Amino acid sequence: MDAEQLRENGHRMVDFIADYYKTIEDFPVLSQVEPGYLRNLLPSSAPDDPESLDQVLEDVQANILPGVTHWQSPNYFAYYPSNSSIAGFMGEMLSAGLNIVGFSWITSPAATELEMIVLDWLAKLLKLPEEFLSTEQGGGVIQGTASEAILVVLLAARDKFLHRIGKNALNKLVVYASDQTHSSLQKACQMGGIHPENYRMLIAGASTNYALSPDVLKEAISHDISKGLIPFLLCATVGTTSSASIDPLLSLGKIAEENGIWFHIDAAYAGSACICPEFRPYIDGVELADSFNMNAHKWFLTNFDCSALWVKDRNALIQSLSTNPEYLKNKASQTNKVIDYKDWQIPLGRRFRSLKLWMVLRLYGSKNLQDYIRNHVNLAKHFEGLVDQNPRFEVVAPRLFSLICFRLVPAEGNLELSNKLNHELLDAVNSTGKTFISHTVLSGMYILRFAVGAPLTEKRHVDEAWEIIQAQSSLLLERFST
Numbered sequence: 375m376d377a378e379q380l381r382e383n384g385h386r387m388v389d390f391i392a393d394y395y396k397t398i399e400d401f402p403v404l405s406q407v408e409p410g411y412l413r414n415l416l417p418s419s420a421p422d423d424p425e426s427l428d429q430v431l432e433d434v435q436a437n438i439l440p441g442v443t444h445w446q447s448p449n450y451f452a453y454y455p456s457n458s459s460i461a462g463f464m465g466e467m468l469s470a471g472l473n474i475v476g477f478s479w480i481t482s483p484a485a486t487e488l489e490m491i492v493l494d495w496l497a498k499l500l501k502l503p504e505e506f507l508s509t510e511q512g513g514g515v516i517q518g519t520a521s522e523a524i525l526v527v528l529l530a531a532r533d534k535f536l537h538r539i540g541k542n543a544l545n546k547l548v549v550y551a552s553d554q555t556h557s558s559l560q561k562a563c564q565m566g567g568i569h570p571e572n573y574r575m576l577i578a579g580a581s582t583n584y585a586l587s588p589d590v591l592k593e594a595i596s597h598d599i600s601k602g603l604i605p606f607l608l609c610a611t612v613g614t615t616s617s618a619s620i621d622p623l624l625s626l627g628k629i630a631e632e633n634g635i636w637f638h639i640d641a642a643y644a645g646s647a648c649i650c651p652e653f654r655p656y657i658d659g660v661e662l663a664d665s666f667n668m669n670a671h672k673w674f675l676t677n678f679d680c681s682a683l684w685v686k687d688r689n690a691l692i693q694s695l696s697t698n699p700e701y702l703k704n705k706a707s708q709t710n711k712v713i714d715y716k717d718w719q720i721p722l723g724r725r726f727r728s729l730k731l732w733m734v735l736r737l738y739g740s741k742n743l744q745d746y747i748r749n750h751v752n753l754a755k756h757f758e759g760l761v762d763q764n765p766r767f768e769v770v771a772p773r774l775f776s777l778i779c780f781r782l783v784p785a786e787g788n789l790e791l792s793n794k795l796n797h798e799l800l801d802a803v804n805s806t807g808k809t810f811i812s813h814t815v816l817s818g819m820y821i822l823r824f825a826v827g828a829p830l831t832e833k834r835h836v837d838e839a840w841e842i843i844q845a846q847s848s849l850l851l852e853r854f855s856t
């Protein structure tokens with residue numbers, strides 16, 4: 375590593391990325407390439423002799439960028455956002471520059487201690503109960519993704535139960551969540567050895583606005599207990615993936631408490647909004663939870679990846695995930711005065727991810743972060759108003775944050791036709807390359823999802839997207855009527 379070379383190349387790379395952001399609106403938002411496109415464009419083996427950065431960047435421009443879907447484009451409204459920011463970017467740069475591997479406190483004390491502090495800061499912004507702070511028995515940890523968060527939680531909860539009732543009971547353990555819960559819970563069950571028939575995906579339909587009904591949960595639990603099964607984990611969601619619905623945390627948490635079940639809250643997307651006092655009531659009941667997760671890399675200006683997980687009892691995680699091989703033993707760990715985050719996660723190695731979250735919190739300040747969220751919610755309200763004004767469309771689920779679920783309603787026709795129409799509308803809209811939206815299915819209805827949350831999105835981008843959606847729907851309806 376030659377410092378002057380790094381300076382020169384680093385500046386060139388920052389220029390390249392800055393130019394990318396300057397021209398980001400010129401690219402089709404959704405990549406329009408065909409599968410396998412890149413193999414024909416690149417050599418079939420690595421070069422023997424070094425090439426120049428110029429040559430590589432030319433290739434990036436000519437061959438890589440066409441195969442990129444531009445998540446940071448202001449015209450990106452698909453799935454959920456994945457924010458970048460200058461603050462987050464600089465934190466990533468610093469982390470790449472230091473390039474430490476902070477699995478134990480000793481391997482970089484600052485990495486562990488900054489993570490503890492920054493997650494305490496964020497917990498306080500979210501007004502999480504004190505038990506989640508690192509100064510108490512709990513604490514926060516940065517996982518790569520919400521999927522890893524739910525996996526470690528499931529393992530901790532599972533092992534806590536099995537420790538008490540015996541390992542042979544594994545096949546009796548039951549997990550509860552609504553059918554709107556993200557598929558990462560199902561994956562965690564598969565990986566955690568939960569019997570395939572013991573994952574209860576309880577129906578949460580239109581009548582409850584896609585939220586889990588406490589009565590349905592109670593009934594499922596009683597039924598399982600009567601069969602000799604053992605309820606051990608309940609996962610509630612604040613901001614489900616399909617429609618951003620919210621499970622009633624207080625009632626569900628009480629049921630979990632009465633039954634001694636580990637209560638996890640997945641707020642991967644909507645958790646960010648809860649730093650605003652007006653959205654904080656959506657996580658009332660978090661005081662009953664054993665663990666809480668939000669993705670700072672979704673809607674909190676922190677470059678991917680940064681998923682914040684808090685637990686009330688860090689020992690549950692540690693007892694399930696710790697190992698202590700000779701080659702990692704050190705004085706600090708043996709005194710029990712430090713946290714070794716290797717025991718809170720699946721891998722051993724870990725990046726210095728707290729730097730970027732720290733930069734975001736410091737360079738924005740909580741007031742700007744709150745305004746950032748509010749701006750997107752207001753843009754989403756604006757889009758909702760546009761949909762409401764057009765009788766050919768309908769909003770199909772309540773908009774609580776910055777996601778609108780809507781569909782084109784044909785004048786006549788059954789659900790099958792309507793689904794076909796909306797499916798085709800999605801493809802037509804995304805094929806324009808000018809905007810990118812995604813879909814889901816709710817109560818058998820094919821629905822379009824418009825999620826506002828890209829950092830560069832302004833009102834004009836929302837208006838343009840709506841123009842495109844309307845224009846494509848007119849073309850489609852014409853075609854369907856002939």
Ligand code: PLP
Pocket residue numbers: 454518519520521522556558611613614615640641642643669681
């Ligand atoms: N939970 C919810 C509610 C989500 O919406 C998502 C993804 O969008 C996830 C979990 C999974 O997130 P990750 O990609 O961080 O695993």
